[in-house]
Amino acid sequence: MITMILGEVANFAAYAFAPAVLVTPLGALSIIFSAVLAHFVLKEKLHMFGVVGCILCVVGSVGIVLHAPKEREIDSIDEIWHLATEPGFIVYSCVAVVSVLFLIFWVAERSGHRKMLVYIAICSTMGSLTVISVKAVAIALKLSFGGSNQFIYIQTWFFIVVVIVCCLVQLNYLNKALDSFNTAVVSPVYYVMFTILTIFANMIMYKDSFSRNATQIATQLCGFVTIVAGTFLLHKTRDMGNEPPLPDDEICLDGGSVRPDRLSQSSS
Known part of the structure; x- marks a missing residue:
């Protein structure tokens, strides 16, 4: 442990x-x-x-x-917030949240126990938002240890709340997937879908693929x-x-x- x-x-x-x-x-x-x-x-x-x-x-x-x-140089949490509030990433975030809510309250209640991709789609979609928020918090910690305190900004605490909420949702539905289906199938499928959505969200926010x-x-x-x-x-x-x-x-x-x-x- x-x-x-x-x-x-x-x-x-x-x-x-x-x-x-x-x-x-x-x-x-x-x-x-x-x-x-x-x-x-x-x-x-x-x-x-x-x-x-x-x-x-x-x-x-x-x-x-x-x-x-190459890693994009970030000097403050305000810069990350500016990237997160650009139209492209806002559209992705809204689509992701609406999709997760639809899967949780409509699809999962009816066929989640029979279709593995329902639980995995919820975990993977929330996981992409988790990684973006985790990266923001990690950069805030790095800058704070470097002498520039980033925890005085409300944006940093917003990203922390997003990390907590997304992690709780991920753990809940990942456990449901593992309880209902074979781990040997859930693990690789979850890894593939989670990685694809994470890379896609990162490309939209940081635009590193254009370089x-x-x-x-x-x-x-x-x-x-x-x-x-x-x-x-x-x-x-x-x-x-x-x-x-x-x-x-x-x-x-x-x-x-x-x-x-x-x-x-x-x-x-």
């Missing part, structure tokens, strides 16, 4: 020094470390497809890092697709090679096992 908290603090700090387009996709690296540690610590066999999935995640991450956009050429954008997209493929392969085949437990009807009292057809033959 301590290491998990430290990891989230480090992830929060990363948004203060790097663009969200770079930080968010690299979250797939945690899947690699989990798979490798499970192989050595938990004795869960990492089969050939798992190794290929890890390699794909590493290759995709390297491509994203090498072609990541890059077509080759850089295409390379970063290829890196992201490679990570998605590796993540999906890891999750889809993570139980391959691990022997399933014997059914109850094949377990004997002495610890051995016997097939049901042999039981019928011996009884006859």
Whole structure:
């Protein structure tokens, strides 16, 4: 639990020094470390497809890092507020909030327990707003530690409230998705949708994609697709090679096992 908290603090700090387009996709690296540690610590066999999935995640991450956009210099929370109140991002925020409310109060009540994408769409849409707000708070903290107190502005506290509300909504519906559907399917789908919407929201607000050429954008997209493929392969085949437990009807009292057809033959 301590290491998990430290990891989230480090992830929060990363948004203060790097663009969200770079930080968010690299979250797939945690899947690699989990798979490798499970192989050595938990004795869960990492089969050939798992190794290929890890390699794909590493290759995709390297491509994203090498072609990541330069971080935009932010000097105050007022500058972030100005970017957040431009027409493009206001339209995106309104569409996102209306879509989430529609999904929560109309769609989720009727078919959320049967359609996985309903819960994941809620989590991913709110997640894109969470990342934007987290980045604003992280930059405010960085500037405050640098000597320019940003917590005297109401805008900073507004972003903090948005972070809290969005995180609560995300946790609630992510737990519902995990309770209702297979984790091996929920995790990669949520990662893909969350990352796409986060990158899209970041592009609208910070407009960092306009400073890059077509080759850089295409390379970063290829890196992201490679990570998605590796993540999906890891999750889809993570139980391959691990022997399933014997059914109850094949377990004997002495610890051995016997097939049901042999039981019928011996009884006859």
